[in-house]
Amino acid sequence: MNICPECNYENRVGELFCQDCGNPLFDGDAGTGRDKRSTRQLGNTVEPQEIDAVQIAGTSHLGQNAQLLIYVKDNEDPIVLEPTAEMMVGRSDAKSNHYPDIDLTPFGALEEGVSRTHARLRRDGDTVTVSDMDSVNGTYLNGQKLRPHMPRIVRDGDEIRFGRMVLHIYFKRL
Numbered sequence: 001m002n003i004c005p006e007c008n009y010e011n012r013v014g015e016l017f018c019q020d021c022g023n024p025l026f027d028g029d030a031g032t033g034r035d036k037r038s039t040r041q042l043g044n045t046v047e048p049q050e051i052d053a054v055q056i057a058g059t060s061h062l063g064q065n066a067q068l069l070i071y072v073k074d075n076e077d078p079i080v081l082e083p084t085a086e087m088m089v090g091r092s093d094a095k096s097n098h099y100p101d102i103d104l105t106p107f108g109a110l111e112e113g114v115s116r117t118h119a120r121l122r123r124d125g126d127t128v129t130v131s132d133m134d135s136v137n138g139t140y141l142n143g144q145k146l147r148p149h150m151p152r153i154v155r156d157g158d159e160i161r162f163g164r165m166v167l168h169i170y171f172k173r174l
Contacts, residue, residue, distance in 0.1 A: 017143045017159055019073045019166045024143055060155045062126050065174040072107045073166040080172075083123045088133075089162065090118040104165060113137035113163025119146075121154070128154045128169075137163035 001010040002025055004018035011019050018025055062068075062083065069078040079102065081087070090100035091109035098116045103109075115135040122129050129151035132139035139146045140161040146152055154160070156171040 022140055022143055022161050022164075022166070058155045058157055059171070060127050060153050062123070062128055062171050063173050064126065067172045067174065068121075068128070069170040069172050070102070071168045071170070072104070075107060078170075083121070083128060085123055087121040087123075088117060088119075089121060090114060090116045092116075104162065107165065109162075109165060112165035114165055115163070118162045119160075122151065130154050130160060135162070 002013055002015055003010055004023055004025060006023035007018060009018050011025060015025055017023065066083070068081040068083050070081065071078045081102070084101075087101040089102040089104065090098075091105040091114050092099045092103045093116050096116070100117065102121070104112075104114050104118075113136065115133070115137070117133050118135040119133055119139045120131045122131070130139065130141060130146070131151045132146040132148045134148045140159075141152050141154070142159050143161075154169055156169075158169050160167050160169060
């Protein structure tokens with residue numbers, strides 16, 4: 001387990017950000033005063049080699065025939081979506097007759113600080129973007145808070161946090 005230094009949440013090994021508070025889980029190199037994120041001088045460099053075009057993890061290319069798999073923290077089964085041009089993310093509210101396209105209510109959205117109209121996922125060709133919709137508790141992409149109404153490209157495997165609710169998004173090509 002990887003314990004978050006900020007909130008003491010026990011995260012799975014390999015997580016880069018705390019699944020509870022979103023705090024980065026990497027720290028500096030012990031005793032060197034160096035931050036693991038900083039660029040290091042390489043010794044002997046090698047000439048670049050040609051590589052075949054392959055799909056790599058973290059791609060922003062969704063593809064024409066694909067689904068989005070959204071895993072909500074502590075839930076084994078993903079939300080499976082056929083991406084449309086625009087999908088509103090939030091929580092439903094029967095009193096105001098509000099029902100978003102991606103309803104996070106069954107996952108404890110109210111308790112996790114998800115707004116009724118929290119964010120928008122938009123498909124544009126082969127890419128997907130996420131935009132915060134002036135939510136009360138913010139939207140975070142890989143630990144970075146999004147500015148309202150400023151779309152950011154989503155990549156396969158990205159972590160998105162709506163308030164305190166942590167999700168991971170994956171692209172599944174059909």
